[in-house]
Amino acid sequence: MTATALPGWRHLASGKVRDLYAPEEGEGPFLLVVASDRISAFDHVLEPPIAGKGAVLTALSHWWFDRLGVADHLAGDDPSAPAAPDEVADRAMVVRRLEMHPVECVVRGALTGSGYAEYRRTGAVCGIELPAGLQDGDLLDEPIYTPAYKAPLGEHDENITFERSAELVGAGTASALRDASLGIFARAREIAAARGVILADTKFEFGADPATGELTLADEVLTSDSSRYWDAETYGAGGPGRLASFDKQIVRDWLSANWDRRGEPPRLPREIVDRTLARYAELYARITGEAPSRPE
Template sequence: MTDARAMLGWHHVYSGKVRDLYEHPQHPALMLVVASDRVSAFDHVLEPGIPGKGALLTQLTRWWFSRLSVPNHLASGDDLPAVPAELADRAMLVRRLDMLPIECVVRGYLTGSGWAEYQASGTVCGIPLPTGLRDGDRLPEPLYTPAFKAPLGEHDENITFERSVELVGLDRATQLRDASLAIFATASAIAAERGVLLADTKFEFGTDPTTGVLTLADEVLTSDSSRYWDASLYAAGGPNRMDSFDKQIVRDWLAAHWNKTGEPPALPPEIVERTAARYRELIDRLCS
């Protein structure tokens, strides 16, 4: 990771599994969000990273921001601080927000942890679904299934809409749900035009500290925060119908080669390259 702590006045304040945050003492209302090439799975940061991943995630987030008619946290205007040149392709200069403790998950298809719960109880995050659904089936309508954002190092907790009301109030919880479903519908239509299915995704929102306006933040509709499938393969059926444009290759390899105890093994070069190729292919599909 390139260290920007002493570059152009930026100071490192936080690192997550994938992103690093920086602040500038002369611009307290702004932050620099830098996407690294780190890759995580099963709550572990893996070695090695995926070359070029940070730049691809940033490119895709910016592309989606430009196509969604909702307030977002990208900074604009005059007298903005310079972004270090070596970080420019994977950095976003953003306005500081009061972040809300809700991860806004929208599911258009039954898969992943939702499929596991459905097999056990016929529900997804406690919401009853029709019987007879298969892994990968399209849901009757997209489901909003919020989660409580846990402290660093802990698992996020799936919660009910009623619990989200307790956390942020009825008006704000309703705003989060309605905005998430509306963005998902818009993004699904845009992706479908390009032969890609948006299976599920998660959004994060904050509020402008001055106006209180709900604002879309962090990464948006990337291959790290979403599942995308090839529409033609899905329509054809078969074992590859849910082939994802994301790090599912990494998850599958780890599941076959690691029992989830101790430190995970290093990723083989071919797994790294195949994963990088899937990230690049999604960019080509959506942004061309």
């Protein structure tokens, strides 16, 4: 993976799909987070990228940050903050540096994915006992908070219990992370439901403001890459397609049918690339009521 060279910014690190920069001069309070068009699945970055994906996800994060009513990491109107370079302005966020907590805050409003797999083995998810007889995709009476330990770059995150999260960050911070996550999820689920979309689960990341210690929402938020959304009408109709999500499941399904997960993955066909971008854009339009556009 090669990050874009940006005038005035120094590349710090890259994950599978995002790049992080700091101003070239000094170690100031701001960073630049750029959502690339790269797409990953099964621990591989795939070719070709999904052109336009980074802009859609960034625009959706901006939309949600504007409506959640919590402290977030966006630099906003701070006059001392540098502007995002024109080359990446539609897929970049200028943010304040935070002291990040090593806990990924996962909230599940439905039982599916890895949570359902764990439930089938143990009857619980991250130590939380659930009623017997639940099926894949069942909505939970109350959302549950199932944190994960954020592993070092290149390693897998590890699902943990709330008690383990308290050992990592302290009991007070662990409770604050849980309460903030559940509160944001409740607000977002209500907004999504009014638009005919079910927010099944999501993950949040938080840090502490180094000056005040205030708990601050960071990273992307409530995007197709960090959240699972279902169409409420399709879900209610039942059938095998009721859990079709607005994300890269199209890519995962195609790879599963065309690759044995040995060696390098095959190149994605144009049709799969186009359908995946369309699915991302469809969620943005459903949530915001507008076609994807460059955030202000």
